[in-house]
Amino acid sequence: MRLGIEKTAMIRVRASIGYALAEAMDEGHCGLPSEELVPLAEELLEVEGGIVRTALELELADGNVVADKVGETPCIFLAGLHRAERVIAERLLCVAAGRLPWPAIDPALALPWIEAKTGLALAPSQAEAIRLALVSKVLVVTGGPGVGKTTIVNSILRILAAKGTTLLLCAPTGRAAKRMTEATGFEAKTIHRLLELDPKTGGFKRNQEKPLDCGLLVVDETSMVDVLLMRALLEAVPDRAALLIVGDIDQLPSVGPGQVLADIIASVAPGDKVMQIENDYDKEVYNGDIGYIDDVDPDASELAASFDGTPVTFGFGELDTLVPAYAVTIHKSQGSEYPAVVIPLMTQHYAMLQRNLLYTGVTRGKRLVVLVGQKKAVAIAVKNVSGRRRWSKLREWLGARVGLTKAGPVAHLAASNRAEGER
Numbered sequence: 001m002r003l004g005i006e007k008t009a010m011i012r013v014r015a016s017i018g019y020a021l022a023e024a025m026d027e028g029h030c031g032l033p034s035e036e037l038v039p040l041a042e043e044l045l046e047v048e049g050g051i052v053r054t055a056l057e058l059e060l061a062d063g064n065v066v067a068d069k070v071g072e073t074p075c076i077f078l079a080g081l082h083r084a085e086r087v088i089a090e091r092l093l094c095v096a097a098g099r100l101p102w103p104a105i106d107p108a109l110a111l112p113w114i115e116a117k118t119g120l121a122l123a124p125s126q127a128e129a130i131r132l133a134l135v136s137k138v139l140v141v142t143g144g145p146g147v148g149k150t151t152i153v154n155s156i157l158r159i160l161a162a163k164g165t166t167l168l169l170c171a172p173t174g175r176a177a178k179r180m181t182e183a184t185g186f187e188a189k190t191i192h193r194l195l196e197l198d199p200k201t202g203g204f205k206r207n208q209e210k211p212l213d214c215g216l217l218v219v220d221e222t223s224m225v226d227v228l229l230m231r232a233l234l235e236a237v238p239d240r241a242a243l244l245i246v247g248d249i250d251q252l253p254s255v256g257p258g259q260v261l262a263d264i265i266a267s268v269a270p271g272d273k274v275m276q277i278e279n280d281y282d283k284e285v286y287n288g289d290i291g292y293i294d295d296v297d298p299d300a301s302e303l304a305a306s307f308d309g310t311p312v313t314f315g316f317g318e319l320d321t322l323v324p325a326y327a328v329t330i331h332k333s334q335g336s337e338y339p340a341v342v343i344p345l346m347t348q349h350y351a352m353l354q355r356n357l358l359y360t361g362v363t364r365g366k367r368l369v370v371l372v373g374q375k376k377a378v379a380i381a382v383k384n385v386s387g388r389r390r391w392s393k394l395r396e397w398l399g400a401r402v403g404l405t406k407a408g409p410v411a412h413l414a415a416s417n418r419a420e421g422e423r
Contacts, residue, residue: 008047013055016041018064021078025257030085030227031077034067069320072277081257084231088260089267091234093296096138098239101215102165107131114155122155123148130155133244140245140265149246150183153218156244157184165215170194172229172254176221188218191225191233206236214241222247222264226256266324268293274305275325275332283312288332290325330361341365345373345381353381 005012020040024032032040041052056076059065066082068075111127122130126148133139133156141149157167169188171177180188194212196205206212217237219225222245225233237243247261254260268274276289285291291307301316314322330343343361345353358381362369371378 030081168214171220172224211238226254227258340368345377
């Protein structure tokens with residue numbers, strides 16, 4: 001108002017949408033659920049929701065923000081962050097689909113060779129990780145401190161260096177890059193230095209037009225890399241190169257927006273178990289159907305999956321209807337059965353601790369059901385028979401129109417069953 005702009009002026013309301021999303025970005029989000037964004041903008045400006053929704057429609061039409069879904073939740077994203085995440089996915093799929101930049105390596109020979117070189121006996125899990133790295137264009141090595149990530153990376157680097165592969169190593173911070181150099185014996189740079197940051201423009205000299213020269217790029221401490229920096233890095237990775245991503249998803253996520261490492265680990269890939277979360281009558285796959293990914297074809301922008309042995313093809317633009325299915329909600333599991341079921345129950349889930357929900361989850365298991373959590377949480381759920389009241393009028397309509405009473409049908413059925421038993 002001091003600048004002469006009315007509180008309800010559209011230019012002001014539209015600006016509040018970008019401001020709210022920028023505030024969310026400072027908290028690590030790339031977007032916000034639509035049902036959260038509108039009330040937030042209302043609160044910021046103290047205006048009614050209709051004006052905010054009109055402003056949002058204008059922002060969407062101008063391309064300043066993008067509407068999309070995260071799972072089943074409608075969300076609004078800042079256009080730049082939405083594009084950055086999409087580019088990351090496209091580049092990872094493109095790199096993963098290419099041919100290996102080094103000649104075929106026999107793990108049966110390479111593993112004893114590296115053990116002799118380092119004087120270390122590899123654990124079975126370490127040996128398996130190295131085998132995978134030798135045949136993979138994109139590989140994620142993750143785990144907490146002391147699990148042997150450094151030994152795995154060192155072994156991979158030495159084997160590939162012996163084959164003449166050009167190596168580049170990087171990390172998001174100077175301290176992490178220095179530690180990586182000391183641990184591997186190979187020079188590591190910060191991502192900004194590797195991409196040759198131009199202080200005049202604020203951009204990077206290394207990009208798609210001037211890609212990095214390497215056969216393998218190793219990125220350490222990837223949990224600290226946000227979506228904007230990862231997009232810039234992957235745009236500079238040549239298609240022919242391989243990518244080794246290293247990090248610990250249990251560490252704090254990046255200061256900037258996104259959760260790149262966690263999302264990469266959780267994404268779909270060949271062999272992964274997935275669930276369809278929308279009915280698709282053309283493809284004949286329905287909400288709750290479980291399938292497995294057979295192939296990802298970045299050139300055709302398609303993913304192939306099998307549901308009960310039936311192949312189904314999805315365009316990349318349709319992948320918001322598929323989610324990883326290694327863990328599912330009890331609601332989604334309803335109507336299905338599994339050999340074994342593991343259900344976490346904590347008092348922090350207080351609003352969901354209801355007898356009917358626990359009953360539904362437990363009865364999904366055919367042979368084994370494991371409850372993990374607190375006995376108190378189980379007791380709360382068992383005692384909570386009320387659930388949330390649903391306001392409906394059907395019972396009244398049935399009573400008024402048909403002449404049924406609450407006890408009438410129940411008493412009739414009980415009497416019929418008793419009579420059947422007596423006969």
